[in-house]
Amino acid sequence: MDITQRILADHAARKSAEGITWFDAGDLRRLGLQDQLFTVMQTVQHTLRLRKAHQVVESHGCIDRWSLEDTH
Incomplete structure (x- = not known):
C-alpha cells in the first residue's frame, strides 16, 4: 500500500x-x-491533485501537523 493509500484508509x-x-x-x-511530516503531506497533496480527488490537504498554518479534508 503506498503512502497516499495508507493516509486515505x-x-x-x-x-x-x-x-x-x-x-x-x-x-x-x-x-x-x-x-x-511535510514530505508526506506534499506527496499526498500532489497525488490527490493528480487524481482530482474529493479530499484536500491543509496545514492551516500549523508546523507540527496537517489535515486531510473531504470536499464536496
Whole structure:
C-alpha cells in the first residue's frame, strides 16, 4: 500500500463528522511511514491533485501537523 493509500484508509477510519482528519508525526509512525511530516503531506497533496480527488490537504498554518479534508 503506498503512502497516499495508507493516509486515505486512515482518514476514512478516523475522520470527524466534518470530514477532517489531522495527522502528526505520531500518526505517521503508527502507519509505518518513515518520511518527514511535510514530505508526506506534499506527496499526498500532489497525488490527490493528480487524481482530482474529493479530499484536500491543509496545514492551516500549523508546523507540527496537517489535515486531510473531504470536499464536496
